[in-house]
Each structure stands twice: as structure tokens, then as C-alpha cells.
Amino acid sequence: MARSRALHLILIAGFFAILGSTMSKSPTLPLYARSIGLGNEAIGLVAAASTVTGIFVNFTSGLLSDVYGRKKLLKMSGFVFLSAPLLYFLAGDALTLALVRIYYGVATAIFVPVSFALISDIYPHKKGTFMGLLSSSTLIGRALAPLLAGGIIYLLGFSVVFLLCSMTGLLVFVLTFRFPDTGGELQRFELSFSWELLLIGLLDAAIYMAYQGIETFLPLFYYLQDRPWLSGMILAVEVAIMAVVKPYAGYLSDRIGRTKPIVIGMSIVGLAMLVFSLSDSLWLVVFAAVAFSVGASISEASTKPLAAEVSRLRGTALGFLESIKDIGQALGPVLVGFLGFRIGFAFIGLFGMASLALFLFAVGRNKVQKREGD
Structure with a gap:
């Protein structure tokens, strides 16, 4: 209670x-x-x-x-x-x-x-x-x-x-x-580097590169320039989808583990970025925005709990994850602005897929090391 x-x-x-x-x-x-x-x-x-x-x-x-x-x-x-x-x-x-x-x-x-x-x-x-x-x-x-x-x-x-x-x-x-008082388990300041946390952070950074790139430049797509109300509606739909999907995605990750939802979510995000980079119609943009929202929600609903599980210092781990995410969020509009819509969104999608590949490689290596240790 x-x-x-x-x-x-x-x-x-x-x-x-x-x-x-x-x-x-x-x-x-x-x-x-x-x-x-x-x-x-x-x-x-x-x-x-x-x-x-x-x-x-x-x-x-x-x-x-x-x-x-x-x-x-x-x-x-x-x-x-x-x-x-x-x-x-x-x-x-x-x-x-x-x-x-x-x-x-x-x-x-x-x-x-x-x-x-x-x-x-x-x-x-x-x-x-x-x-x-x-x-x-x-x-x-x-x-x-x-x-x-x-x-x-x-x-x-x-x-x-x-x-x-x-x-x-x-x-x-x-x-x-009125909040409960938890944490405080660290007796002294203790900093240690974790490749595992960094790789999880890169996944979130890719998502927020994409999110901020979309939010910044969606109103400038040529078929939306004269309809700011429509770009605003698309962005609002994005947020609404995330709000609905995240609790269910989090429940799914509690049931089947963190890795599978991350793979599914990041793959959808990569597809969405490819569609954004190639889009030549309003319907493709809408499809890409919806796909991105679903994929980002599925992945992020697993990355945060996973970060809290790979480190005994949950506050430090989640703070580190947020810092890496903010770097990605700051870089997203810069990349799309300098590289252009097509190359910029495609690059972000490739960055997300490369981050996923590195994450899966690390997960696979950890499993092999655990089997050898047994």
C-alpha cells in the first residue's frame, strides 16, 4: 500500500x-x-x-x-x-x-x-x-x-x-x-567506467538524435511549410503514441527481458529514419513519425531498467544514461542541419543500427564469458 x-x-x-x-x-x-x-x-x-x-x-x-x-x-x-x-x-x-x-x-x-x-x-x-x-x-x-x-x-x-x-x-x-527516502547506499564517492552503460547510452542517444531532428525540421519539409498546424499535429501524435506505448513496452520487457524489445525497437527506429530520408510524400512522413514513436517507446522502455540492473549504483547509472541522451539530443538538429534532410536522417538511422550492433556484440560476449566461467 x-x-x-x-x-x-x-x-x-x-x-x-x-x-x-x-x-x-x-x-x-x-x-x-x-x-x-x-x-x-x-x-x-x-x-x-x-x-x-x-x-x-x-x-x-x-x-x-x-x-x-x-x-x-x-x-x-x-x-x-x-x-x-x-x-x-x-x-x-x-x-x-x-x-x-x-x-x-x-x-x-x-x-x-x-x-x-x-x-x-x-x-x-x-x-x-x-x-x-x-x-x-x-x-x-x-x-x-x-x-x-x-x-x-x-x-x-x-x-x-x-x-x-x-x-x-x-x-x-x-x-x-512525501517521497520515500531511498538510495544513499554509497558511503563515499566512487566513479568507475562501464562499457556496458556507454553502449546502452548510445542507444538512447540515437533515439533522441532522431527525436530532436524530427521536432526541429519536420515543419520545414516542403509539403508542410505552409501548414504549421499539420506539423504540430504530427508531433503531438508522436508524443501521444509514446505516452500510450511506454507502460506496455515496459511491462513486456519485465516479462521477456530487455534485449529483445531493444532489438525490435531500434530496428523500427532505423526503418523510420530511412523512410524519413527517402520520403517524398506526406503519407510517408506520417508513417515514419508513427513508426519512430512506437520503436523509440519500445526500446527506451527497456534501456532505462537495464541501466539500473547493470550497475549497483542505480542513480549514477541512470544519470549517466541521461547525460549521453542529452548529448545525442543536442547533436540531432546539428547533424540534420549540416548534412541535409536525406543524408542527415539516414546517418542518424545508421548510427542507431551501429549502436545496436555494438550492444548485441557486448551482450553476446558477456554470455560466452559467463558460460566459460561456469
Whole structure:
């Protein structure tokens, strides 16, 4: 009963954490930046600030949660979710706005890996299923946020959005005090490199290279350029599919193991990227977007629980996975932008297949070593 109550609190906190943080940036951030006089170059740099924060903070927060416990770190993230939106009122130029985004990025970079580690602590034998549920709750918040923020900006202005984001942060902060206190099993800081974790991270990096590439450049496909509503609808459908599929994919990975779903999911992602690179019609793009959503959900629902299983330091492992993912997410638009749609999406698909091949090679070698040891 206590575990069930804790799960519900974490799911609610995950929904409001991502709802508030996404409202603050989509579509708020570029519109607010433009309103204070920033140009496109400055807006791009400001937008990248929080992602870069995640690359460094994800791993650190996961490690700290193994040392000091999950609850302390999640309280810290709740306080940042509460306070960061209020700092927008002080941001009047590119530098101060970037600093606000860096500070805000700390909240998500702590909350995501540590909350998944907390789920893994509470449900060690069903972590795939319940990590999938947490992913779905955050995805629902991510999907609703642009609609709410856009409407509020149009009707009431930026100030109301920032205050609402702070209120969602307050709710997250209050909920963290009710979380169970797990983790803290590491007596001293202990860093060790793991090829296994790196290979799992490359799989997630490939998925988020693709995701961010699609999100950035889908509206620029020539048959969508004059129909922004349609590209927005396709992206919303992507998120909706992920929210529905992830819990079922996590349950499947709990039943049949992690490797098979990863192979299936990454193969579908590779196919989707190939279709994107060759697409010459709207229907092919829609097919590729749907296929990508399904494949990414199946694979990612297994990579997170697998990372928590290959290391006794679950927080550190999941933080490392999030850091590698953020690197991939940052590189995706850059690759597609420089290489072009066809070569860029094809390259990302090939990168995903190469990562899968390396992962399977490592899995096969580990099985052989275990048999020889027996």
C-alpha cells in the first residue's frame, strides 16, 4: 500500500514538473526572448543553455542521490522548479535569460534520473512497467504544456505563464517531502567506467538524435511549410503514441527481458529514419513519425531498467544514461542541419543500427564469458 501511494505521488510530481518546465520554454521562451529584443542567434544560444546543463548535471545528480539519498536531491529539484520561473521577471537581456535557463535546467536534470532511480528502488522487479508509467506522465505534461502556455500568453501575457510555472513547481516541491527516502547506499564517492552503460547510452542517444531532428525540421519539409498546424499535429501524435506505448513496452520487457524489445525497437527506429530520408510524400512522413514513436517507446522502455540492473549504483547509472541522451539530443538538429534532410536522417538511422550492433556484440560476449566461467 505504501509503495502504491509513493508511486502515485511520483507520477503526479512528474506530470507537474515537466508541465511547468515545458510551459516555460514552449512556445514561451522564443516569444519572450523576442519581446525583450533578442535576435535569432541569441535565441538559439539561450534555448541550448538548459540542454547543455543537463549533460553535466544528470550524471552528477544521479551520483549524489546514491550518496545522500533520492529524497534530498528531489527536494532540491522541487525548489528550483518553484523558484526558477520567477527569475524570468529579472531577465532583460540574453545573458540573464541564459542564466535563468541554466538554473531551470538543473531542476529537470536532477528530477528525471533521480525519480527513475527512486522508481527502480521501490519496484526492483517491475521497474520496466513503472518507469514506463512515469515516462507517460511526463509525456502528457509535455504534450499539454505548449497548448496551455500558448493560450495564456495570447489571453493574459507572459507574467501569468511564469507565475503558473512557479505554482506547478510549488506543488512538486511539496510532494517531494512525501517521497520515500531511498538510495544513499554509497558511503563515499566512487566513479568507475562501464562499457556496458556507454553502449546502452548510445542507444538512447540515437533515439533522441532522431527525436530532436524530427521536432526541429519536420515543419520545414516542403509539403508542410505552409501548414504549421499539420506539423504540430504530427508531433503531438508522436508524443501521444509514446505516452500510450511506454507502460506496455515496459511491462513486456519485465516479462521477456530487455534485449529483445531493444532489438525490435531500434530496428523500427532505423526503418523510420530511412523512410524519413527517402520520403517524398506526406503519407510517408506520417508513417515514419508513427513508426519512430512506437520503436523509440519500445526500446527506451527497456534501456532505462537495464541501466539500473547493470550497475549497483542505480542513480549514477541512470544519470549517466541521461547525460549521453542529452548529448545525442543536442547533436540531432546539428547533424540534420549540416548534412541535409536525406543524408542527415539516414546517418542518424545508421548510427542507431551501429549502436545496436555494438550492444548485441557486448551482450553476446558477456554470455560466452559467463558460460566459460561456469
